[in-house]
Amino acid sequence: MLSDRIRTSAFRKAIEAVVRPGQVVLDLGSGSGIMAFFAAKAGARKVYAIEQTNLVDFAQNACTSNGLSEKVSFIKGHSSDISLPEKVDVVISETIGSIGFDENIIRNFIDARGRFLKTGGSIIPARMRVFCAPVSVPCVHARIGFWKRKVWGFDFPLGHEYAANTIYPARIRQSQMFARPRCFFTVDLGTAQDDCLESGFSFSIERPGIVHGFAGWFSATLSKGVDITNAPGARITHWSQNILPLPKPVVVRKGDRIHLTLQTIPLEKSLFWNWKGAVRREWAEKKERVLEFDLSTFRGYPQQLAVVRQSSI
Numbered sequence: 001m002l003s004d005r006i007r008t009s010a011f012r013k014a015i016e017a018v019v020r021p022g023q024v025v026l027d028l029g030s031g032s033g034i035m036a037f038f039a040a041k042a043g044a045r046k047v048y049a050i051e052q053t054n055l056v057d058f059a060q061n062a063c064t065s066n067g068l069s070e071k072v073s074f075i076k077g078h079s080s081d082i083s084l085p086e087k088v089d090v091v092i093s094e095t096i097g098s099i100g101f102d103e104n105i106i107r108n109f110i111d112a113r114g115r116f117l118k119t120g121g122s123i124i125p126a127r128m129r130v131f132c133a134p135v136s137v138p139c140v141h142a143r144i145g146f147w148k149r150k151v152w153g154f155d156f157p158l159g160h161e162y163a164a165n166t167i168y169p170a171r172i173r174q175s176q177m178f179a180r181p182r183c184f185f186t187v188d189l190g191t192a193q194d195d196c197l198e199s200g201f202s203f204s205i206e207r208p209g210i211v212h213g214f215a216g217w218f219s220a221t222l223s224k225g226v227d228i229t230n231a232p233g234a235r236i237t238h239w240s241q242n243i244l245p246l247p248k249p250v251v252v253r254k255g256d257r258i259h260l261t262l263q264t265i266p267l268e269k270s271l272f273w274n275w276k277g278a279v280r281r282e283w284a285e286k287k288e289r290v291l292e293f294d295l296s297t298f299r300g301y302p303q304q305l306a307v308v309r310q311s312s313i
């Protein structure tokens with residue numbers, strides 16, 4: 001992530017535009033501490049940096065090495081379990097997943113705004129959008145199909161269930177899309193009250209081919225005029241797109257319709273995606289639903305099973 005120049009320079013630009021000298025800042029999900037260091041350099045009087053993993057030790061070490069330990073205080077734990085000694089002027093949180101909300105950023109902000117942010121305070125990012133489009137991406141079904149065969153002579157019946165209910169990182173070209181992307185969610189992180197989201201769209205297929213699933217991605221406005229996205233065709237960042245697979249590949253022709261309803265299921269410290277809908281054939285004599293689907297990363301547990309390289313199993 002630190003070597004992702006597009007992401008990191010966009011956040012630095014937003015932090016420099018938003019943080020004023022003397023302000024108090026929270027970096028929620030501080031990882032290496034880089035956003036906290038940017039805030040300190042931008043003139044913050046105090047920066048609280050919350051991180052749930054052992055990365056706090058790594059970050060603390062860098063903080064000391066860079067002479068910032070007077071200003072930046074690292075706190076280990078999940079933000080929802082932490083209290084701060086004072087309210088802050090700015091909350092920064094780079095807890096953005098490939099489909100935007102995967103790391104529970106909305107819930108993180110609802111909690112942080114309510115407990116830590118001064119009235120009239122600022123947040124980075126300010127707004128996020130999530131987009132989806134039906135795509136051709138055969139490698140995903142190669143991975144799911146792995147579990148339908150005997151593995152070293154044994155059946156692993158749950159392997160296929162888990163793999164089908166998993167989202168997969170992939171880099172999609174615009175030429176792999178079958179329809180214009182739709183914006184499923186627009187969330188203003190400064191005012192959002194609810195992180196249980198649901199939205200549905202019907203895609204009109206624009207060319208023939210085989211649809212394997214839906215690519216999902218985000219665009220985020222960090223501050224006024226500072227935007228980042230991992231959309232197909234945009235400058236490459238460390239975020240790929242994520243694929244929500246169909247249960248099986250489907251042959252489509254121009255004019256067919258695919259309905260997709262996308263839903264978030266946020267839990268206290270994690271978030272699951274549901275995707276359901278139907279593929280409707282419009283070109284045959286008999287117009288029909290050729291496939292219905294109802295999948296969820298909730299049923300993909302343990303998700304690691306599907307994403308580990310088959311060669312390592």
Ligand SMILES: C[S@@+](CC[C@H](N)C(=O)[O-])C[C@H]1O[C@@H](n2cnc3c(N)ncnc32)[C@H](O)[C@@H]1O
Pocket residue numbers: 001002028029030031032033034035050051052053055077078079080094095096103108
């Ligand atoms: C995508 S990384 C970004 C790290 C760093 N902010 C950066 O920009 O390089 C997100 C980090 O946030 C942490 N994190 C996510 N949600 C958190 C939460 N609610 N409380 C504490 N840490 C959290 C994760 O453990 C992870 O290290």
